[in-house]
Amino acid sequence: MRDKKKQGNKPDQDPAVKYVDPLNPKQQSRRDFLEGTGAAVVAGAGISALGIPKAQAQSTGSDSRTAINVTVNGTSHSMDVDDRWTLAELLRDELDLTGTKIGCNRSECGACTVLMNGQPVYSCSQLAVWADGATIQTVEGLAQNGELTPVQQAFVVNNGPQCGFCTPGQLMTATALLNNNPTPSAEDVKEALVGNLCRCSNYNAIVEAVVMAGEEGGVA
Numbered sequence: 601m602r603d604k605k606k607q608g609n610k611p612d613q614d615p616a617v618k619y620v621d622p623l624n625p626k627q628q629s630r631r632d633f634l635e636g637t638g639a640a641v642v643a644g645a646g647i648s649a650l651g652i653p654k655a656q657a658q659s660t661g662s663d664s665r666t667a668i669n670v671t672v673n674g675t676s677h678s679m680d681v682d683d684r685w686t687l688a689e690l691l692r693d694e695l696d697l698t699g700t701k702i703g704c705n706r707s708e709c710g711a712c713t714v715l716m717n718g719q720p721v722y723s724c725s726q727l728a729v730w731a732d733g734a735t736i737q738t739v740e741g742l743a744q745n746g747e748l749t750p751v752q753q754a755f756v757v758n759n760g761p762q763c764g765f766c767t768p769g770q771l772m773t774a775t776a777l778l779n780n781n782p783t784p785s786a787e788d789v790k791e792a793l794v795g796n797l798c799r800c801s802n803y804n805a806i807v808e809a810v811v812m813a814g815e816e817g818g819v820a
């Protein structure tokens with residue numbers, strides 16, 4: 601039988617976590633190390649890939665919370681966020697905007713796409729602190745007074761949603777496209793939506809919907 605004490609773990613501790621000597625608190629557990637370096641890798645990749653500058657956010661004095669100001673769907677929010685929260689977590693868990701979906705949670709599927717300052721971003725791969733000072737639009741911010749936007753209407757007409765899980769992300773990327781190119785061709789749409797996967801493989805209907813939206817009045 602394994603003797604956990606000899607291996608540096610207290611009997612009631614998770615054996616995956618190395619026991620830290622209370623007389624030597626700077627000793628770091630493996631889990632601490634992995635959590636710390638993981639956050640650093642995500643942050644570095646996000647900045648270089650998306651060109652978004654570091655937040656101007658001011659630390660609240662705690663090591664893990666930061667005060668930010670962010671405008672979401674036209675409403676301004678001043679709030680303290682955990683430095684490790686993603687923008688998707690902020691939107692879904694703190695602001696109850698659950699229209700933004702989390703699929704892969706690692707920049708592969710596009711289900712979590714929202715607009716940050718008008719640009720589509722994967723909110724699963726943006727830290728919430730990076731949204732300080734930004735304007736965010738989610739799928740909840742598209743329809744106004746119960747009236748769907750042309751691209752939402754075109755999705756309905758063309759059966760764009762099947763299971764619908766990818767639809768919010770598809771709509772947000774399509775909205776960004778239509779804002780910049782009001783009458784996109786099918787090729788333009790395919791290129792713009794290449795980062796939004798649909799597990800129902802309903803791509804033809806989605807492309808037809810976005811083209812129709814352009815033909816019938818664009819995004820507004």
Ligand code: FES
Pocket residue numbers: 701702703704705706707708709710711712713722723724725
């Ligand atoms: S959940 Fe963000 S890209 Fe898949």
Ligand code: FES
Pocket residue numbers: 760761762763764765766767797798799800801802
């Ligand atoms: S409609 Fe099901 S994943 Fe796209």
